[in-house]
Amino acid sequence: MSTSTGSSRRVLEKGPSGWLAAPALVFFLLFAIIPLFGVLFLSFTRWDGLGEIKLDGLSSWTTVLTDPVTGNALWVTAKIMFFSFIVQAPISLLLGVFTSASQKYRAALAVLYFVPLLLSSAAVAIAYKALLDPNFGLGPGLGMPFLAQDWLGNSDLVLFVVVFVIAWQFVPFHTLIYQGGVRQIPASLYEAAQIDGAGRVQQFFSITLPQLKYTIITSSTLMVVGSLAYFDLVFVLTGGGPGYSTRLLPLQMYLTGFKANDMGAASALGVILVVIGLALALILQRLGGKNRNASQLEGA
Amino acid sequence: MVKLTLRSAAIAVTVAAVSLSLAACGSSGPAGSAGNADSATMWGLTGGNQPVLQKSIDAWNKAHPDESVKLDFFANDAYKTKVRTAVGAGQGPTFIYGWGGGVLKSYVDASQVADLSQFIKDNPDVQSRYLPSVLKNGVIDGKTYALPNNNVQPVVLYFNKDVFDKIGAQAPKTWDELMALVPKFKAAGIAPFSLGGQSKWPDLMWLEYLVERIGGPDVFANIAANKPGAWSDPAVKEALTKIQELVDAGGFVNGFSSIAADSNADQALLYTGKAAMILQGGWIYQSMKKDAADFVKNGKLGYTAFPTVSGGKGDPANVVGNPSNFWSISSKATDSQKKAALDYVKSGMFTDADTQALIDSGAVPVTTGIESKLAASPDKDFLSYVYGMAKNAPNFTLSWDQALSPAQGDAMLANLDQIFLKKITPDQFVSTMNATIGK
Numbered sequence: 001m002s003t004s005t006g007s008s009r010r011v012l013e014k015g016p017s018g019w020l021a022a023p024a025l026v027f028f029l030l031f032a033i034i035p036l037f038g039v040l041f042l043s044f045t046r047w048d049g050l051g052e053i054k055l056d057g058l059s060s061w062t063t064v065l066t067d068p069v070t071g072n073a074l075w076v077t078a079k080i081m082f083f084s085f086i087v088q089a090p091i092s093l094l095l096g097v098f099t100s101a102s103q104k105y106r107a108a109l110a111v112l113y114f115v116p117l118l119l120s121s122a123a124v125a126i127a128y129k130a131l132l133d134p135n136f137g138l139g140p141g142l143g144m145p146f147l148a149q150d151w152l153g154n155s156d157l158v159l160f161v162v163v164f165v166i167a168w169q170f171v172p173f174h175t176l177i178y179q180g181g182v183r184q185i186p187a188s189l190y191e192a193a194q195i196d197g198a199g200r201v202q203q204f205f206s207i208t209l210p211q212l213k214y215t216i217i218t219s220s221t222l223m224v225v226g227s228l229a230y231f232d233l234v235f236v237l238t239g240g241g242p243g244y245s246t247r248l249l250p251l252q253m254y255l256t257g258f259k260a261n262d263m264g265a266a267s268a269l270g271v272i273l274v275v276i277g278l279a280l281a282l283i284l285q286r287l288g289g290k291n292r293n294a295s296q297l298e299g300a
Numbered sequence: 301m302v303k304l305t306l307r308s309a310a311i312a313v314t315v316a317a318v319s320l321s322l323a324a325c326g327s328s329g330p331a332g333s334a335g336n337a338d339s340a341t342m343w344g345l346t347g348g349n350q351p352v353l354q355k356s357i358d359a360w361n362k363a364h365p366d367e368s369v370k371l372d373f374f375a376n377d378a379y380k381t382k383v384r385t386a387v388g389a390g391q392g393p394t395f396i397y398g399w400g401g402g403v404l405k406s407y408v409d410a411s412q413v414a415d416l417s418q419f420i421k422d423n424p425d426v427q428s429r430y431l432p433s434v435l436k437n438g439v440i441d442g443k444t445y446a447l448p449n450n451n452v453q454p455v456v457l458y459f460n461k462d463v464f465d466k467i468g469a470q471a472p473k474t475w476d477e478l479m480a481l482v483p484k485f486k487a488a489g490i491a492p493f494s495l496g497g498q499s500k501w502p503d504l505m506w507l508e509y510l511v512e513r514i515g516g517p518d519v520f521a522n523i524a525a526n527k528p529g530a531w532s533d534p535a536v537k538e539a540l541t542k543i544q545e546l547v548d549a550g551g552f553v554n555g556f557s558s559i560a561a562d563s564n565a566d567q568a569l570l571y572t573g574k575a576a577m578i579l580q581g582g583w584i585y586q587s588m589k590k591d592a593a594d595f596v597k598n599g600k601l602g603y604t605a606f607p608t609v610s611g612g613k614g615d616p617a618n619v620v621g622n623p624s625n626f627w628s629i630s631s632k633a634t635d636s637q638k639k640a641a642l643d644y645v646k647s648g649m650f651t652d653a654d655t656q657a658l659i660d661s662g663a664v665p666v667t668t669g670i671e672s673k674l675a676a677s678p679d680k681d682f683l684s685y686v687y688g689m690a691k692n693a694p695n696f697t698l699s700w701d702q703a704l705s706p707a708q709g710d711a712m713l714a715n716l717d718q719i720f721l722k723k724i725t726p727d728q729f730v731s732t733m734n735a736t737i738g739k
Binding site: 133 | 381384385387388406407409410412497498499500553554555556557558559560565568569574706707709710711714717718721723
């Protein structure tokens with residue numbers, strides 16, 4: 001860290017040159033910020049995707065905000081978000097801790113756990129759709145009637161099936177994050193705890209969990225905000241059905257824009273989605289607490 | 301630093317996630333326009349007619365290398381979304397595949413498709429090769445914007461003769477007979493009707509035929525004409541009530557709302573004997589001929605018209621379905637693309653080889669003077685039945701989701717799904733749909 005020349009110290013104090021961020025910023029501007037304003041503009045127009053774009057004041061917004069389907073889509077999105085988090089967070093935390101240890105069999109298992117991560121959402125959805133078919137799927141195939149439920153056609157069941165499939169696909173990703181986090185915890189902490197007579201469970205709660213605080217925040221942010229973006233998997237798996245049972249907000253946006261060809265209303269839904277996503281990310285960052293600058297390795 | 305990076309990373313992740321979900325909607329233009337940049341492009345649909353179209357274009361390109369057509373295929377649902385986005389962005393193909401109806405009208409309103417009236421006038425041969433009742437589906441406000449390009453596709457009630465023999469029953473002629481069959485098949489452990497409910501549009505065939513049989517063609521004509529309150533016609537409510545009665549009686553196969561018609565799982569239930577009947581389009585004959593060759597060849601597949609409803613006003617000979625698919629020519633195409641396209645329409649389409657290929661695949665071409673060819677086909681029973689059905693129908697109603705505007709069509713399918721699931725009542729359906737009139 002200590003350099004003798006004053007000039008290079010100045011560089012370090014200011015951080016690396018801001019120009020390093022330029023390429024990323026350009027792409028970000030082109031593909032995120034500008035389209036965002038485009039969508040905001042479109043939400044005040046009426047456009048069927050083909051003809052002229054006509055300014056139409058707030059009519060798209062009133063359509064969207066008074067449509068019961070929007071409220072339902074928000075509710076479904078909230079439910080999926082909640083259940084996805086409840087299911088995925090503990091499983092991936094425990095799996096991450098488990099696979100972070102150095103035994104060979106754990107490494108072998110870890111490789112197996114990561115397989116779903118290699119598959120595209122569409123492939124996962126098509127595979128599950130075939131497996132869950134009540135007439136030709138896994139249940140009738142294996143002759144196990146309890147597996148032959150109408151998994152994707154029963155309005156009460158389908159939400160949990162979707163949560164399960166999403167978890168199956170994304171748990172490996174979060175496991176990977178936790179595995180990395182756990183491996184960064186200094187071994188000296190555990191050695192000290194052992195000397196003090198702490199058992200495995202107590203070590204987990206007193207060392208692993210607190211040390212993983214920021215990993216948990218990162219993973220949770222990705223989980224919660226990511227659940228606003230579940231689209232491909234649900235679109236292929238259920239198409240939002242049966243009825244409106246799995247019509248998530250992004251799906252509702254897509255169907256409004258590209259099936260019903262109402263780009264104005266779809267843009268309004270897009271704006272709602274962006275606002276909710278930003279708000280959630282900010283709230284989760286706040287949860288990190290005030291002294292985020294404090295070292296995680298205090299006392300290490 | 302930590303604070304800053306974490307927060308900005310989170311924001312970046314958020315925005316990226318959101319914009320990804322938005323970006324998922326935008327799609328690219330035509331996939332790789334290799335070869336001559338100015339050659340005409342054509343987007344067709346995968347499925348039964350794909351090899352026929354491929355053959356026709358291959359033959360055309362071989363004979364006319366200077367006016368070659370570049371052909372790409374897309375799956376039905378994906379195509380419908382993609383072509384509209386592409387046309388809106390000025391990246392559409394020269395040949396636009398369509399169904400006529402409300403979608404065609406939206407292209408016409410946006411001046412995206414060429415007026416072919418003069419072309420037809422100049423080429424009487426083109427006009428006279430089509431069945432007139434089919435040709436008129438490409439006409440909007442007296443001008444022709446689309447020409448039929450394949451086969452008539454009426455909706456037919458198919459049944460499995462084996463399972464009917466097993467319980468000693470006849471195909472239903474009336475709605476009451478149909479309802480009486482339901483408990484008999486259930487007692488034998490066979491689902492009375494297969495239904496691809498997840499795809500939603502197969503649900504619509506039930507509503508279309510019931511409204512037609514109960515109230516006649518005027519009911520939907522009023523809806524399509526956007527007359528205020530047109531959905532309130534008592535025939536609509538009665539049809540919806542009958543559908544829910546059939547659902548209550550267990551008429552549809554277990555788990556029908558998770559069966560996708562796009563994967564042909566609904567037909568599979570019929571030919572494997574798990575379901576006795578299915579109400580589906582004429583096109584599934586083509587795929588059953590391929591997927592269940594023995595079943596079709598051995599005459600196990602029965603077909604009949606949709607049953608009559610007692611007291612109904614509709615002529616039992618009336619038909620719903622798709623009169624044909626159509627080619628429109630993009631008005632944004634270059635002159636040489638347009639010329640190549642029109643030349644193909646004039647002399648490359650419905651050649652003897654094309655017509656024969658369609659018939660061999662188990663389809664009825666929309667052309668005149670094919671009776672002898674149909675009679676010579678191994679599928680002559682089915683083909684003559686469909687040809688007669690289309691030719692003799694006093695009224696051939698276009699599938700409602702195609703006839704209506706896209707916004708109305710989408711709302712109708714979503715709400716009809718709710719009817720089949722018994723999540724809403726017929727009255728709720730009627731009032732929701734009345735609110736979409738004019739949209």
